[in-house]
Amino acid sequence: MKPLGIYIHIPFCKSRCAYCDFHSNKTTSQKQMANYTKTVCKHIIEGGLRDSEYEVDTLYFGGGTPSWCGAKNLMRIARCVYKSFKVLNDCETTLEANPDTVDLKLLKKLHKVGFNRISFGMQSSNPMELTDLGRTHTFEQVKAAVAMARKAKFDNISVDLMYGIPSQTAQTWKKTLDDAISLEVEHISCYALKVEEGTKLFDRKDEYTFPDDDAVADFYLYAVERLEDAGYKQYEISNFARPGYICKHNYKYWNLGEYWGIGPSAYSFLNRMRFSYLPHTDRYMQAVEAGDAIIQNSEKAEGVERAGEYLMLMLRTTEGVSGEILEKKYLVCFDTIEACLKKYAAKGYARFSNGNWSLTPRGFLISNTIISDLLIALEKSEHITQANYSRMKG
Amino acid sequence: MKKQENIRNFCIVAHIDHGKSTLADRLLERCNAVTSREMENQILDNMDLERERGITIKARAVKLSYAAPDGETYALNLIDTPGHVDFNYEVSRSLAACEGAILIVDAAQGIEAQTLANTYLAIEHGLEVVPVINKIDLPSADPDRVKKEIEDIIGIPADEAPLISAKLGTNIEDVLEQVVAQIPPPKGDPAAPLKAIVFDSQYDAYRGVIVYIRIMEGSIRPGMNVRMMATGAEFQVVETGTLMPLGLAPSDGLSAGEVGYFTASIKNVKDTTVGDTVTEVERPADEPLPGYRQVQSMVFSGIYPADGAKYPDLRDALDKLQLNDASLTYEPESSVALGFGFRCGFLGLLHMEIIQERLEREYNLDLITTAPSVIYKVKRTNGEEEYIDNPLNYPNPTEIEWAEEPFVAANIITPTDYVGNIMELCQDRRGVFKDMKYLDDTRVEVHYELPLNEIIYDFFDALKSRTRGYASLDYELIGYRKSDLVKLDIMLNGEVVDALSFIVHTEKAYARGRKIAEKLKENIPRQLFEIPVQATIGNRIIARETVKALRKDVLAKCYGGDITRKKKLLEKQKEGKKRMRSLGTVEVPQEAFMAVLKLDE
Numbered sequence: 001m002k003p004l005g006i007y008i009h010i011p012f013c014k015s016r017c018a019y020c021d022f023h024s025n026k027t028t029s030q031k032q033m034a035n036y037t038k039t040v041c042k043h044i045i046e047g048g049l050r051d052s053e054y055e056v057d058t059l060y061f062g063g064g065t066p067s068w069c070g071a072k073n074l075m076r077i078a079r080c081v082y083k084s085f086k087v088l089n090d091c092e093t094t095l096e097a098n099p100d101t102v103d104l105k106l107l108k109k110l111h112k113v114g115f116n117r118i119s120f121g122m123q124s125s126n127p128m129e130l131t132d133l134g135r136t137h138t139f140e141q142v143k144a145a146v147a148m149a150r151k152a153k154f155d156n157i158s159v160d161l162m163y164g165i166p167s168q169t170a171q172t173w174k175k176t177l178d179d180a181i182s183l184e185v186e187h188i189s190c191y192a193l194k195v196e197e198g199t200k201l202f203d204r205k206d207e208y209t210f211p212d213d214d215a216v217a218d219f220y221l222y223a224v225e226r227l228e229d230a231g232y233k234q235y236e237i238s239n240f241a242r243p244g245y246i247c248k249h250n251y252k253y254w255n256l257g258e259y260w261g262i263g264p265s266a267y268s269f270l271n272r273m274r275f276s277y278l279p280h281t282d283r284y285m286q287a288v289e290a291g292d293a294i295i296q297n298s299e300k301a302e303g304v305e306r307a308g309e310y311l312m313l314m315l316r317t318t319e320g321v322s323g324e325i326l327e328k329k330y331l332v333c334f335d336t337i338e339a340c341l342k343k344y345a346a347k348g349y350a351r352f353s354n355g356n357w358s359l360t361p362r363g364f365l366i367s368n369t370i371i372s373d374l375l376i377a378l379e380k381s382e383h384i385t386q387a388n389y390s391r392m393k394g
Numbered sequence: 395m396k397k398q399e400n401i402r403n404f405c406i407v408a409h410i411d412h413g414k415s416t417l418a419d420r421l422l423e424r425c426n427a428v429t430s431r432e433m434e435n436q437i438l439d440n441m442d443l444e445r446e447r448g449i450t451i452k453a454r455a456v457k458l459s460y461a462a463p464d465g466e467t468y469a470l471n472l473i474d475t476p477g478h479v480d481f482n483y484e485v486s487r488s489l490a491a492c493e494g495a496i497l498i499v500d501a502a503q504g505i506e507a508q509t510l511a512n513t514y515l516a517i518e519h520g521l522e523v524v525p526v527i528n529k530i531d532l533p534s535a536d537p538d539r540v541k542k543e544i545e546d547i548i549g550i551p552a553d554e555a556p557l558i559s560a561k562l563g564t565n566i567e568d569v570l571e572q573v574v575a576q577i578p579p580p581k582g583d584p585a586a587p588l589k590a591i592v593f594d595s596q597y598d599a600y601r602g603v604i605v606y607i608r609i610m611e612g613s614i615r616p617g618m619n620v621r622m623m624a625t626g627a628e629f630q631v632v633e634t635g636t637l638m639p640l641g642l643a644p645s646d647g648l649s650a651g652e653v654g655y656f657t658a659s660i661k662n663v664k665d666t667t668v669g670d671t672v673t674e675v676e677r678p679a680d681e682p683l684p685g686y687r688q689v690q691s692m693v694f695s696g697i698y699p700a701d702g703a704k705y706p707d708l709r710d711a712l713d714k715l716q717l718n719d720a721s722l723t724y725e726p727e728s729s730v731a732l733g734f735g736f737r738c739g740f741l742g743l744l745h746m747e748i749i750q751e752r753l754e755r756e757y758n759l760d761l762i763t764t765a766p767s768v769i770y771k772v773k774r775t776n777g778e779e780e781y782i783d784n785p786l787n788y789p790n791p792t793e794i795e796w797a798e799e800p801f802v803a804a805n806i807i808t809p810t811d812y813v814g815n816i817m818e819l820c821q822d823r824r825g826v827f828k829d830m831k832y833l834d835d836t837r838v839e840v841h842y843e844l845p846l847n848e849i850i851y852d853f854f855d856a857l858k859s860r861t862r863g864y865a866s867l868d869y870e871l872i873g874y875r876k877s878d879l880v881k882l883d884i885m886l887n888g889e890v891v892d893a894l895s896f897i898v899h900t901e902k903a904y905a906r907g908r909k910i911a912e913k914l915k916e917n918i919p920r921q922l923f924e925i926p927v928q929a930t931i932g933n934r935i936i937a938r939e940t941v942k943a944l945r946k947d948v949l950a951k952c953y954g955g956d957i958t959r960k961k962k963l964l965e966k967q968k969e970g971k972k973r974m975r976s977l978g979t980v981e982v983p984q985e986a987f988m989a990v991l992k993l994d995e
Contacts, residue, residue, distance in 0.1 A: 194950065194951075213945055214946075217945035259955055266955075268955070269955065269957065276958070299958060312964055313957065365946050366922070366945070367947070369947045376971060
């Protein structure tokens, strides 16, 4: 049996956030959400993975705002997964939620049906910043939501924070971090705000003053330090957790685990194949109902490209990469790459420990630069064949 | 062979966009030289690049057969000429092969600088000028005003000038009639020793060089031994013939008055330079035709492959281009910053742009070019005088007794509204005002003397943008003048980048240095450390900018497992990185080199 993560995309929101470019629809139509649930279940059942060699060890409801979809629909989808797949007893089952779209009743119901992790979008504790981001909740509501989740017996709670917000200062960022820590949750994610084309924030970006790159870098380094102090260990560029609480589902994205994403614009990685579905709710639903093609684009990584994926993804984590895996599993000689890592280590951007190379927080900050350099080194690296393997090792 | 009385050799003189190629098309059509199915638009310009830019880069010739109303059939040899100042010498050689010229003037725009320059050139060569007013279909056409302009400014009668629309094909017949009536037939004794002028040549992989000639005296036929009087090269003629619209038409020979070609298994266009005289080895002419000169490069620039490994490809491409363009010169040079490349010499800026574009397009090369330079004349304190076309070789200020730079006489025609702007521009470019002449109520001709150095960057673009495209420019070299010049160096992280050095007038050095430093700051991506960008003269720093150290370059979120998107971004970044040049410890993208060439934007 092979482990599988399942991602369910819920493309509905109460309102659209100013920075969000994920596929989502602002809606209040119960009928639309119920129809969508029906389609997703059909997709789960008929998608071809049912009764396969997979067993599900993570299930993740992301969005959009899954909590906005209502307990009934979410439970129906979860049950459908249970019926169609072998699901492990301790399967990590996450719900993304906004603090103002949950109530105790909903949380209790979901916990009962198997949800055991909840991730709240908190973003900031500063009212001005929340307004600029187009968030519809306050920090008080976050506090209340976390308390409700505890009451509903959730013992694995995460909050998302954001830095690089218009007008954000070192003080407001520090306050947001302090407030998040005071919630005593198990997991905290900190994402740098990226102004994507096609968002409200992008259209109005000239009206705002954003902290510059240097300030954002300082915010990041401060967060890493502050969170470590509070017992949250960094395990990925943007993710921090108390011991034992890293997000198993998200970790699959980085350690090349397999996942199946269901819903419009959802991404999958199965059998070395990366693909995504039509990024439009109605078109996706019509196609699933009609049995038409729904794959938007796909690619299959082979040979040295897989080594590249390993490097770029695992270097996002504090676990890092190992020369042994690169040579044994991906058949690429590590020397050139290691030389490049050493160059960065000498400047404090990378480090070698426990047999693995990983980036330091300062290195994470410029990880695109480092990884693109490593990809150049990878191009120059010798490939290991049976003929030269013994010679190299000998 | 045709009777001389039935031959007319002529060219078309026009300002760019006034419809030269379109009229040529119509003449070809009218003479049934090409069927409409074969008719590609503007057949004379048969290089892609030419068609796109709407300019003729290389001269071409074509023979038309015109059955006139008088019952006679005339052989009309149309010799196409380049219209741009860069190719002045080629124009003059094409004119020397003709007895007449059609002068096309746009019925709306009237006479422009290039029209004037080329018309004067035609008159100097004793050509009969036949004015034609084109684009009469335009709503803004004012043929009467243009006729008056032609008479007042050029001083030739324009009463009978055909009023045509080449685009619509209106009154094309009139043009042909005027050519036959006004342009005299060629003279020359077919029995005299051979004298033929080379007005173009083209390399053909199968036949060797095809030499385009006009026979002035005597005749040429296959089997004859000929000598090029300037280069001294001798060949045995393999084939002669005439230039038909869709290809070469072999004939038994060509005699005095005719225009055509010969081949002689010639390997290199350098042996058949434009303007040279072809004569017979056994019975040579006493002296060559007048007017020959060696083509000289006016503008120089370093051309380097963006990817150092492509150096052999660049060399091959230049070798191939030179097969057809004897005016392109190049020799290997190397730069610390850019590695191995070539120092190339061009007739002018347009020529340079065309060559660069052809290298990139036809040979698929990614290039880095250095700032164009002219040839400076320097007298060293030790008494030695030398010509310097490369800033790298410019001596230290202390070793220079004096320096001179080439000047041009520029002739600008503009609507009166823009005179102020033009004067401002010329003044800014160190121009010396000579005089100004009103052509009529609305237009004026302005004469300036300008350093060539100041117009090779972006003068033409600046002129166009300051006059909404209305001004036209023509210039010619008038010699060297003493000047206060300095070499400006650019330092990145404390090291001089040789490829960015250039020579500039002292007064402009500060502004230039500042601007380049700013441009580099914008175009050099942040790196792991802070990079000072400095402009220096000798040991003096005149400008400084700083590229701050890179702190943040990260994708904070892997969007719900969308690895493909992230992979693409990193792939793009990787490819961009590979195209960068390492200058010491600093990585410089190609765009940075390009940006310093376009300071005005």
